[in-house]
Amino acid sequence: MNHWLFKSEPSCFSIDDLKQSPNQTTYWDGVRNYQARNMLRDDIKTGDTVFFYHSNSTPPGIVGIVKVVQAGYPDFTAQDPLSDHYDPKATSENPRWYMVDVKFVKKFKRPISLDELKTQPKLKSMKVTQPGSRLSITPVTAFEWETILRLEDA
DNA sequence: GCCAACGTTGGC
DNA sequence: GCCAACGTTGGC
Numbered sequence A: 001m002n003h004w005l006f007k008s009e010p011s012c013f014s015i016d017d018l019k020q021s022p023n024q025t026t027y028w029d030g031v032r033n034y035q036a037r038n039m040l041r042d043d044i045k046t047g048d049t050v051f052f053y054h055s056n057s058t059p060p061g062i063v064g065i066v067k068v069v070q071a072g073y074p075d076f077t078a079q080d081p082l083s084d085h086y087d088p089k090a091t092s093e094n095p096r097w098y099m100v101d102v103k104f105v106k107k108f109k110r111p112i113s114l115d116e117l118k119t120q121p122k123l124k125s126m127k128v129t130q131p132g133s134r135l136s137i138t139p140v141t142a143f144e145w146e147t148i149l150r151l152e153d154a
Numbered sequence B, C: 001g002c003c004a005a006c007g008t009t010g011g012c
Helices: A015-019 A034-043 A114-119 A142-151
Strands: A003-008 A025-027 A049-054 A061-074 A098-113 A137-140
Touching: A003 A142, A015 A025, A015 A049, A015 A061, A015 A098, A034 A061, A034 A098, A034 A137, A049 A098, A049 A142, A061 A114, A098 A114, A137 A142
Parallel strands: A003 A049
Antiparallel strands: A003 A137, A025 A098, A049 A061, A061 A098
């Protein structure tokens, strides 16, 4: 089982939105970056656990945990001309973009801000703490996962 | 709202 | 296949 970090702008879709979704589950659509796409399609498996990260918020940071309940399958919003994430190059033969389904697990008692992550020497090689890191989906090592879980109660 | 980083596109 | 132009992300 692997760990990941997914970014979302809370003004677009927050962890509270997920908690209030039917069955507390949603499809993680709209990823339009090949590196992230490859992870969604090839690497992210049912049962994997994910930190839910709020970007473009005050402050940005990890706000809780979700889990993957359906591994990669074609992101159908790419084929919907009415979708904000429409991509005319996506077809049912060649869907181009992929998504997974995630389910709410827990919201942290407090958000763990990006500032706080950056102060942790154990997390200095984490993708999300690197300057200019824009990838919306990144792998998290078991060591980083445990370190961050312990921060919640620190 | 600014801007640095960086991914994507398209002309050549 | 290079690379300049352009668009997007996301912290600040």
